Amino acid sequence: METPFVRKIERHVRLAPEDRAALDGLARQHVRHVAGRQDIEGPHTAPYHTHLILDGWACRYKPFPDGRRAIVALLLPGDLCDPFAFRRARMDHAVGALTPVTVARITPEQIGEAVRGRPAIEEGLWREVLATTAIHREWIASVGRRSAIERLAHLFCELHLRLTWAGLADGTTLPMPVTQPDLADALGQTSVHINRTLKELRTGGLVVLRNRRLTIRDLDGLRERGLFDPAYLQPP
Amino acid sequence: METPFVRKIERHVRLAPEDRAALDGLARQHVRHVAGRQDIEGPHTAPYHTHLILDGWACRYKPFPDGRRAIVALLLPGDLCDPFAFRRARMDHAVGALTPVTVARITPEQIGEAVRGRPAIEEGLWREVLATTAIHREWIASVGRRSAIERLAHLFCELHLRLTWAGLADGTTLPMPVTQPDLADALGQTSVHINRTLKELRTGGLVVLRNRRLTIRDLDGLRERGLFDPAYLQPP
DNA sequence: AACGCGCGCCAACCTGTGTTAGTTTGCCGA
DNA sequence: TCGGCAAACTAACACAGGTTGGCGCGCGTT
Numbered sequence: 001m002e003t004p005f006v007r008k009i010e011r012h013v014r015l016a017p018e019d020r021a022a023l024d025g026l027a028r029q030h031v032r033h034v035a036g037r038q039d040i041e042g043p044h045t046a047p048y049h050t051h052l053i054l055d056g057w058a059c060r061y062k063p064f065p066d067g068r069r070a071i072v073a074l075l076l077p078g079d080l081c082d083p084f085a086f087r088r089a090r091m092d093h094a095v096g097a098l099t100p101v102t103v104a105r106i107t108p109e110q111i112g113e114a115v116r117g118r119p120a121i122e123e124g125l126w127r128e129v130l131a132t133t134a135i136h137r138e139w140i141a142s143v144g145r146r147s148a149i150e151r152l153a154h155l156f157c158e159l160h161l162r163l164t165w166a167g168l169a170d171g172t173t174l175p176m177p178v179t180q181p182d183l184a185d186a187l188g189q190t191s192v193h194i195n196r197t198l199k200e201l202r203t204g205g206l207v208v209l210r211n212r213r214l215t216i217r218d219l220d221g222l223r224e225r226g227l228f229d230p231a232y233l234q235p236p
Numbered sequence: 237m238e239t240p241f242v243r244k245i246e247r248h249v250r251l252a253p254e255d256r257a258a259l260d261g262l263a264r265q266h267v268r269h270v271a272g273r274q275d276i277e278g279p280h281t282a283p284y285h286t287h288l289i290l291d292g293w294a295c296r297y298k299p300f301p302d303g304r305r306a307i308v309a310l311l312l313p314g315d316l317c318d319p320f321a322f323r324r325a326r327m328d329h330a331v332g333a334l335t336p337v338t339v340a341r342i343t344p345e346q347i348g349e350a351v352r353g354r355p356a357i358e359e360g361l362w363r364e365v366l367a368t369t370a371i372h373r374e375w376i377a378s379v380g381r382r383s384a385i386e387r388l389a390h391l392f393c394e395l396h397l398r399l400t401w402a403g404l405a406d407g408t409t410l411p412m413p414v415t416q417p418d419l420a421d422a423l424g425q426t427s428v429h430i431n432r433t434l435k436e437l438r439t440g441g442l443v444v445l446r447n448r449r450l451t452i453r454d455l456d457g458l459r460e461r462g463l464f465d466p467a468y469l470q471p472p
Numbered sequence: 473a474a475c476g477c478g479c480g481c482c483a484a485c486c487t488g489t490g491t492t493a494g495t496t497t498g499c500c501g502a
Numbered sequence: 503t504c505g506g507c508a509a510a511c512t513a514a515c516a517c518a519g520g521t522t523g524g525c526g527c528g529c530g531t532t
Contacts, residue, residue: 044467062377064463070377089366092468093373130325136372137329141298141306143379144424148489179509188380193489195511227300231280232328384519415479429519431481 003027004078004166005052009124011165012235019121022114027052030105034097041081041095046088049107051081056101057177061185062093071186073136074098074159078166083111083129099177127235134232143188146227148197151187153226156207160216161233172216176209201225239263240314240402241288245360247401248471255357258350263288266341270333277317279330285343287317292337293413297421298329307422309372310334310395310414314402319347319365335413363471370468379424382463384433387423389462392443396452397469408452412445437461 002010006023009015015023031054034040040058041047053075060073060081072093075081081095086108115122135158142151159176163169180198181191189197201207206222208215216222238246242259245251251259267290270276276287276294289311296309296317308329311317317331322344351358371394378387395412399405416434417427425433437443442458444451452458 060373062373064381068381070381072373072376072380084362084366084369087362087366087471089363089370089471090467092370126320126323130320130323133320133369133372134325134328136369136376137296137298137308140308140372140375140379143376144308144421145300145304145306180511181509185380190490191510192491192512196489199511231326235323235325416481417479426520427480428482428521432519435481 002167003054004076004168005054005080006078007167008078008128008165009121012127013120013124015120015124019118022118022121026106026110026114027054027104029110032103032105034101034103036097036100039094039096040101040103041091043091043094046090047082047085048088049105050083050085050111051095051103052106053077053079053081054102054104056097056099058095058097058101058103059182059186060093060095069185070188071182072139073132074186076159076162076166077168080106080125080128083125086111098182130235131233134235138232148187148189148193149200150226151189152183152194152197152201153206153222154228155183155187155226156214156216157223157226157228157230158233159214160219161230172219174214174216175212176214177212238403239290240312240404241290241316242314243403244314244364244401245357248363249356249360251356251360255354258354258357262342262346262350263290263340265346268339268341270337270339272333272336275330275332276337276339277327277331279327282324282326283318283321284324285341286319286321286347287331287339288342289313289315289317290338290340292333292335294331294333294337294339295418295422296329296331305421306424307418308375309368310422312395312398312402313404316342316361316364319361322347334418366471367469370471374468384423384425384429385436386462387425388419388430388433388437389442389458390464391419391423391462392450392452393459393462393464393466394469395450396455397466408455410450410452411448412450413448 002020003024005027006015006020009023040051043063055077058075059071060075061069061071063069075095115125138158142154146154160169160172160174163174168175180194184191184194187194198209206216206218206225208217222228238256239260241263242251242256245259277283279299291313294311295307296311297305297307299305311331351361374394378390382390396405396408396410399410404411416430420427420430423430434445442452442454442461444453458464
């Protein structure tokens with residue numbers, strides 16, 4: 001069984017067995033468990049390491065002084081929290097666990113070592129970086145110009161592909177272990193309206209969300225509803 | 237007189253005269269003029285080069301099939317359009333001129349040459365990259381969780397600092413050569429509401445926007461109104 | 473001087489989404 | 503088995519922001 005991390009990198013490049021071993025080695029160091037709703041990395045720190053999500057969902061978020069919260073990225077198993085941590089930038093946000101999470105703490109040196117002499121790994125990591133920034137752009141466009149139902153449909157489509165590529169989706173059924181307030185903070189809405197919109201998607205026969213699992217009943221319909229074009233997720 | 241590009245890099249690192257010369261050299265190759273409202277780089281292309289904005293304002297934007305447009309980033313003089321172009325990723329968006337623009341077309345090889353043996357330049361370029369991604373995160377938070385007036389105030393504060401660092405602001409008076417529909421596309425609103433909000437900022441004594449120039453009358457007040465904390469723009 | 477036109481500006485009206493305040497469901501621990 | 507509690511869900515109402523349509527100014531063109 002391959003790990004989500006290896007599977008995601010293998011989407012971009014062909015890996016030799018030793019490449020896979022090197023990546024898996026990264027994931028075995030400094031493994032840590034974090035409870036749901038706890039911070040993995042608080043705001044204002046300047047960490048000289050990054051986290052690889054092994055299990056569970058996390059998010060990158062910005063807290064507001066008055067209690068509002070904006071989730072600016074969802075981090076799934078196989079995602080690297082901050083590949084540029086070696087730059088020692090002070091964090092302008094926080095990384096929090098949405099569910100109980102298992103992470104590996106990785107130093108820049110370890111990444112450097114894994115990359116050395118393994119161009120496939122370097123190429124694969126770069127493509128992941130590019131895909132991540134493309135997702136950021138798409139989120140800005142989504143919150144800025146898509147309606148509530150388009151946004152939710154678009155997010156579900158994005159997660160469907162990301163989870164499929166990580167080997168975590170069962171066809172069109174995906175884990176979706178986030179609360180409605182979490183979705184609201186990610187999509188710039190309220191949980192009440194997320195609930196309404198979810199109902200609309202359900203009665204429209206597009207998706208069903210129950211027991212922390214999302215079942216897509218009509219993938220083409222969902223993509224159309226969310227104006228979803230998967231091109232942005234595919235770097236070559 | 238130093239160019240905006242050099243001034244911005246010098247905000248992060250101390251440059252030797254030869255470093256400055258190397259950066260200026262980049263800006264002198266393949267200079268091109270683009271009329272306002274024209275694309276500098278169309279969507280779906282896979283350019284093996286990047287553009288340095290020498291003069292004028294541009295934007296990174298996503299067009300929607302039904303005519304909506306989301307501006308996901310503003311590009312000011314001294315900004316590098318896409319430092320990762322050497323990865324040959326297919327563009328999932330377009331880069332368009334908001335005003336008449338002068339750009340230099342730069343190849344990855346030229347950047348590599350400028351960086352070779354000049355660690356200060358490499359460090360400076362990296363910090364610019366980090367600042368850019370921090371701006372992306374801030375925009376997601378802004379469109380997701382800030383009200384109309386907070387968003388506009390926040391954007392003006394961001395542009396005030398970016399233009400100051402590029403040497404293009406005259407104290408608290410900045411060039412602001414964009415139309416209200418442009419601001420609307422960048423902030424996820426309509427031009428009508430931008431107009432209302434502008435009026436509110438004006439009658440509140442915070443800013444005046446006239447003749448393509450913005451005058452900030454009360455910087456502290458504006459920052460408070462926009463919940464603006466400049467920390468995210470400062471990488472060290 | 474006259475025209476065209478993009479842009480700023482405004483008023484009236486409309487609606488998508490937020491707010492408030494619940495009830496119901498489902499799960500976990502005692 | 504029974505609370506206790508977080509999350510899902512809903513209804514009624516409120517309002518921020520969208521829509522439509524119109525006026526006028528400034529400026530470039532003829």
